[in-house]
Amino acid sequence: MKLVASIRWRVALLIIVVAVMGGFLDGWLPQDVFSAASTLIRIDGSSTVFPITEAVAEEFQKETRGSVRVTVGISGTGGGFKKFCRGETDVQDASRPISAGEMEACRAGGVQFYELPIAFDALTLAVSPQATWINSVTVDELKRMWEPSAQGRIMKWSQVRPDWPDQPLKLFGAGSDSGTFDYFTEAVVGKAKSSRGDFTASEDDNTLVQGIANDKHALGYIPFAYYEPNKKRLKAVSVDGGHGPVSPSRETVENGSYQPLSRPLFIYVSTKSVARPDVKKFVEFYLAQVPVLAPQVKYVPLPPQAYALAGEHFKNGRYGTAFQGGSMIGMKIEDLLRREAKL
């Protein structure tokens, strides 16, 4: 019995210690993170857009002194749209426009949305610096490498271009749940999600960087934000979209010459959520800050008119998509603007 009694004492002591520690924590942490805020903005979607949205969310929470809580998840563009169309999230990060199937899902879920382009990314074709034979590639050659019928057939560099070495061709690319995969296949093969299956696929771009850097015979596509810090280990291949080879950079994306692999990134905002003042404020803050924040995380901002126009659409309540589930390959910034204007 004595033993049991002493256990009870211990438990009581433990509870007191926890309570005291809790009190200590209360005094020590900045008060504003605990404020009575109950508003929560839920964001999910593309891992490519994540760094931008994270930067905006970070600044927004500093700005509002923690009175609005923002969470950002990474489910991929496709996975995020599933949640968005069920009404589980307020804002959706997307590295491609909404697809026809997803529009249908949103209609079924009663979710209407604003479509706001926020930045550009350049899909970068990368090889190992040891791959001295390749400096540029045409879109047609890329198609021959990546189309479904290449599976098990195009296995050597020399099969794509005769003066390339008679060595194995090892391909690296994005996993099939990512918007990057959808965009690349649509831009190169001509149909979204249509790709050979026998390549090394990963949702984690660092895995791709690692794989390409360590293999002389590798070729893969990664977002520009992953190429930039790994410039010493990777070589970017110029892409010839019909007007001569162009290498990826902020300039070539801005002037529209890096085609067809520069792509716009979007956020989608549910109209229901915009009825809440905190979400409305967040989106306005997003459009105002993203020109400064996007370059910090290695993305190319849109020209100022694009943000102005997007802001106007948002202010005037013009919702819906400019793409109608269709293609957007080869779109220059001016095209995008015109398209948004016609909404």
Place this chain on the structure above:
Amino acid sequence: MTPIQQKIARRKALDRFFAFEGLMVMTAALLVLLVLVGQLMFDGLSRLSWQFLTSFPSRFPAQAGIVSAWVGTILVMLVTAMAAIPLGVGAAIYLEEYAPKNWATELIEINIANLAGVPSIVYGLMALGLLVYQFRLGQSFLTAGLTLGMLILPMVIIATREAILAVPPYVREAAYALGATKWQTVRDHVVPYSMGGMLTGMILALSRAVGETAPLITVGALSFIAFLPHPPWQDNFPYVSFQWLFDPFTVMPIQMFNWVSRPQEEFHVNAAAAGLILLAMTVVMNAVAIVIRARFRKRIHW
């Protein structure tokens, strides 16, 4: 040397050989562990600071920190312990002390042993369907804690049963001889005497749960949270608040995973530093288990 001495010498040599082999295997295993921890220290130690522990995640690696992650981990563990321990201990006591020894009990026991071996991602998928969508608990601390609770429940049951089995039958018989009921026997003798083993099992199960990532990703752990959950207390009556249970969550392994997948090298250093903290948390939990076991062992007088 007589033949018998030769034989003895040979056997002793064999004995020494085995001891040597054992030592080698152990050294190799420890060496691998040492290299791993060393690598982690080498990468992450320079990043550890008070600022790292008290800052929220950020796009600037140097300003980023893990406060939302470690607070999240501790709270999720709290819910996990609250869910798994009472259920697990209760189930184990019933199975060991009360349940009739028949085929139904046998079936349950086999299933518990099997459940302990189910991969954690399966629990995550079940929790997504059951807790998130069916019970509408959302992507919250409650869901995360219950998911990990289900994951470690079989382990808690098995450890508790082992501890109860270690109580010699004559302790129970002595209690019965003095007229104690079954419940009195269990409460005053079996449970106190097996407490050390039970607590060790629980803490080992919890230290497995602390590193789980897969089931939490499926139930919707978030990658960026720059606020803390609601505090568990409030200014007016009843002073205790459970709103934090329904707040969105993140945990240490998720934060590490996010940093490792960033392009910048500096974030990988952050991940290593977070790994060190997670390692320290596990070591502390295990140390607590050892201390508790030692204290309870000392007090048992049979």
